[in-house]
Amino acid sequence: MPDLPPSTARDRLVTSAFELFDAQGFDDTTVDDIANHAGVGRTTFFRHFGSKEAVIFPEHEKLLAGIQARLEASDPDTRDLAVVEAARLVLRYYVGEGDQARIRYRLISSVPALRAREIAGIRQYEKTFARALSAWMADSPDGALRAELLAAAVVTAHNHVLRRWLRGETKTPEDDFAHAMTIVLDRDRSPAEQTAVVVLRTDADTEAVSAAVTKALRTL
Amino acid sequence: MPDLPPSTARDRLVTSAFELFDAQGFDDTTVDDIANHAGVGRTTFFRHFGSKEAVIFPEHEKLLAGIQARLEASDPDTRDLAVVEAARLVLRYYVGEGDQARIRYRLISSVPALRAREIAGIRQYEKTFARALSAWMADSPDGALRAELLAAAVVTAHNHVLRRWLRGETKTPEDDFAHAMTIVLDRDRSPAEQTAVVVLRTDADTEAVSAAVTKALRTL
DNA sequence: TCCCTGTTGATACTGAGTACCGTACTAGCA
DNA sequence: TGCTAGTACGGTACTCAGTATCAACAGGGA
Numbered sequence: 056m057p058d059l060p061p062s063t064a065r066d067r068l069v070t071s072a073f074e075l076f077d078a079q080g081f082d083d084t085t086v087d088d089i090a091n092h093a094g095v096g097r098t099t100f101f102r103h104f105g106s107k108e109a110v111i112f113p114e115h116e117k118l119l120a121g122i123q124a125r126l127e128a129s130d131p132d133t134r135d136l137a138v139v140e141a142a143r144l145v146l147r148y149y150v151g152e153g154d155q156a157r158i159r160y161r162l163i164s165s166v167p168a169l170r171a172r173e174i175a176g177i178r179q180y181e182k183t184f185a186r187a188l189s190a191w192m193a194d195s196p197d198g199a200l201r202a203e204l205l206a207a208a209v210v211t212a213h214n215h216v217l218r219r220w221l222r223g224e225t226k227t228p229e230d231d232f233a234h235a236m237t238i239v240l241d242r243d244r245s246p247a248e249q250t251a252v253v254v255l256r257t258d259a260d261t262e263a264v265s266a267a268v269t270k271a272l273r274t275l
Numbered sequence: 276m277p278d279l280p281p282s283t284a285r286d287r288l289v290t291s292a293f294e295l296f297d298a299q300g301f302d303d304t305t306v307d308d309i310a311n312h313a314g315v316g317r318t319t320f321f322r323h324f325g326s327k328e329a330v331i332f333p334e335h336e337k338l339l340a341g342i343q344a345r346l347e348a349s350d351p352d353t354r355d356l357a358v359v360e361a362a363r364l365v366l367r368y369y370v371g372e373g374d375q376a377r378i379r380y381r382l383i384s385s386v387p388a389l390r391a392r393e394i395a396g397i398r399q400y401e402k403t404f405a406r407a408l409s410a411w412m413a414d415s416p417d418g419a420l421r422a423e424l425l426a427a428a429v430v431t432a433h434n435h436v437l438r439r440w441l442r443g444e445t446k447t448p449e450d451d452f453a454h455a456m457t458i459v460l461d462r463d464r465s466p467a468e469q470t471a472v473v474v475l476r477t478d479a480d481t482e483a484v485s486a487a488v489t490k491a492l493r494t495l
Numbered sequence: 496t497c498c499c500t501g502t503t504g505a506t507a508c509t510g511a512g513t514a515c516c517g518t519a520c521t522a523g524c525a
Numbered sequence: 526t527g528c529t530a531g532t533a534c535g536g537t538a539c540t541c542a543g544t545a546t547c548a549a550c551a552g553g554g555a
Contacts, residue, residue, distance in 0.1 A: 064502090085542085087541085099502085099503060101542090105543090106542080175394055197455075200432060200455060203431050207427045215420050234417075235417075239424070242424065243462065284533085306510080306512090316536070317535085317536090318536075319533080321511090325512090
């Protein structure tokens with residue numbers, strides 16, 4: 056009575072869950088329904104997914120591991136690039152999902168239990184970022200706080216862009232993401248790292264100006 | 276068999292829940308246990324708290340309303356002060372709680388269901404901040420994103436300070452909070468809003484300098 | 496053939512959360 | 526005093542998520 060089996064029991068459970076949740080709602084679908092529709096036992100469902108909510112985020116663990124791996128492959132010097140690419144990993148996954156991501160978004164928007172589950176998952180992303188950043192920024196003043204702030208900003212910006220795309224408010228999520236990340240990284244740069252150039256007119260040649268600049272900076 | 280009744284059934288349920296959770300753990304305490312210990316029926320528990328987890332955050336709704344009220348009493352010009360004071364409301368409440376806050380922290384640290392509940396609550400705070408900020412910043416470029424970033428930063432910094440206090444790592448949470456907020460607000464100021472002063476020597480008097488500055492700024 | 500290991504299904508149980516109903520107390524009014 | 530409405534409470538019965546346990550079955554060596 057279910058559809059043509061897409062090979063594994065786990066996959067059938069996921070597609071069955073999305074179908075039934077979408078058709079008759081989350082609360083009116085029991086785990087038994089999902090298991091029957093997938094042609095497996097109830098026990099099998101709970102062996103693959105710890106809870107009824109978890110089946111909606113079947114790749115969560117893999118995404119988390121992907122972020123972790125990307126961050127671990129980096130170091131303090133390239134941390135900006137690392138966090139941006141790690142976050143982009145997640146964005147690309149969901150955008151690549153297409154309709155499935157939109158159905159999930161609809162479900163999350165209307166079912167508090169699923170919203171809670173999503174928030175918990177997002178928080179795991181954030182903690183993963185914060186852990187890596189904190190290790191890299193531990194020695195700077197207020198390093199732990201600044202690491203958490205940057206992690207929160209990256210995750211917030213990512214979600215902002217993703218949700219705009221899910222709502223159909225943009226067709227260019229990757230460009231929006233890049234733009235959002237420049238804002239996030241700009242905010243992270245302290246004023247001391249920002250360079251302002253004041254232009255005065257002078258008759259001196261370039262080398263003389265350059266020498267004067269070097270001397271002025273050295274006296275700081 | 277319970278203790279001396281602290282007046283209302285709701286209060287008795289809260290203190291009973293904290294006592295039992297602390298003594299025998301969250302999972303090994305049933306709602307029946309709590310209700311019996313408080314001397315009321317199980318139905319009464321669920322009438323006061325929607326779930327077994329919610330009893331740990333009995334003032335959550337009030338705090339949320341407090342934040343909302345503080346923000347609504349403000350306007351775009353005083354938004355920095357408003358968000359800082361709204362966040363400080365929450366900090367003061369938990370610090371004022373004392374031991375109860377520490378027990379809650381221990382429970383949350385060891386019980387995933389409670390952690391999930393806490394995160395969901397924090398997210399509600401964040402959304403409340405973001406809504407107000409977004410309304411105030413709607414017209415500026417990327418206003419919605421910047422509002423969410425500021426909201427996330429305020430909440431993250433608040434939690435950072437609160438958790439340090441809960442872990443006994445600081446005795447001056449209010450001072451730490453003030454310091455953290457200066458960092459958050461600094462990050463929120465765009466480079467264009469930051470003013471650098473370059474000092475050159477000149478023989479001109481103050482008024483002539485002032486006039487020259489004004490003229491220079493106008494040509495931008 | 497025996498054994499090992501991994502996947503599955505069936506069964507039974509606990510306990511959270513909901514729905515419904517009856518009851519006790521209080522406030523207000525005639 | 527009696528009547529009524531509103532509110533807080535307790536009890537019962539039910540659904541269903543989640544857990545624990547055991548048995549069946551497959552393939553794969555040795």
